[in-house]
Amino acid sequence: MSSEEFAPPKYAQIVQAIRQRIADGTYPPGSLLPSETQLVREFNVSRPTVVRALQVLQLRGTIEREHGKGSFVKAAPPVSEEQNTRPGRAVLDRAEVDENGSPIDAGTVPAPAHVAKLLGLSEQSPVMRRRVLFRESERPIDLVTIWCPAEVAEGTDLGDDEALAVGVRQHLQSAKGIKLQHVAERLSARHPSADEAKLLGLRKTAPVLGVLASVFNGGGRPVLIVDLVLPGDLHELEDAYSL
Structure with missing residues (x-):
């Protein structure tokens, strides 16, 4: 049985990678994330997979998505109940x-x-x-x-x-x-x-x-x-x- 059978789904891997880049300063607060097309190419996944990953990051309060502009890293706010993952x-x-x-x-x-x-x-x-x-x-x-x-x-x-x-x-x-x-x-x-x-x-x-x-x-x-x-x-x- 290969380890790939137990790997997280692809959208979760993208979430993890982006969060790590935010944590290490690759994507500082306020910076623009790569476009959906760029992420599709980088991770070799479908666009719906990238969209889901970005939605998860948005729900967690990690990024802001602006129609026609892209996704931006949010400054780390104080933890509140509204920002918890549910x-x-x-x-x-x-x-x-x-x-x-x-x-x-x-x-x-x-x-x-x-x-x-x-x-x-x-x-x-x-x-x-x-x-x-x-x-x-x-x-x-x-x-x-x-x-x-x-x-x-x-x-x-x-x-x-x-x-x-x-x-x-x-x-x-x-x-x-x-x-x-x-x-x-x-x-x-x-x-x-x-x-x-x-x-x-x-x-x-x-x-x-x-x-x-x-x-x-x-x-x-x-x-x-x-x-x-x-x-x-x-x-x-x-x-x-x-x-």
Whole structure:
């Protein structure tokens, strides 16, 4: 078994390389990063891979991206909760078309007991379920399932079988005027279900990280449940906080 099987996905390698260059002063605060085209050539990857790496750096507060100008290194700010890396928040801001996301299924189904409880609904109430598999160089790297009350999903594209061009958070705000305010996450280390193992190409005994996130609107009502499954050999979660 080669070490390449356990190498991080390519976008994560780009993130690591850029962060190292920022740390060693190659890219000082305020400097302009190489263009997406230059990064594609340097790392020999696709443009969506570079875009995802830059999105991760932006979400971590490492860079600022300005349309038509490029990506700039930010000065190191004091650590705040808003700048911490949160898996649920990252999922809400991912544009499926830019990150090789393929919808597996999308449609109205009866709410499972645990989803109904988290959404404050009666069991078997109609909910929109959207499942999307993300790949890196054709290898599955994570599986996202989004659950949403049927009346909230009505008038949105969450039930479409086409990849979304913008993140779920932006789409809900533009389509329904729903502003997502905060997320409560629960992280678990476990084995995949039979269905998850099949979709992610994993052994049934392989370790995965499961992130179950409840997403609330401004009125404190849960409007989304995000179930994120991450193969344990491909992902690590990072956080930073003040003491």
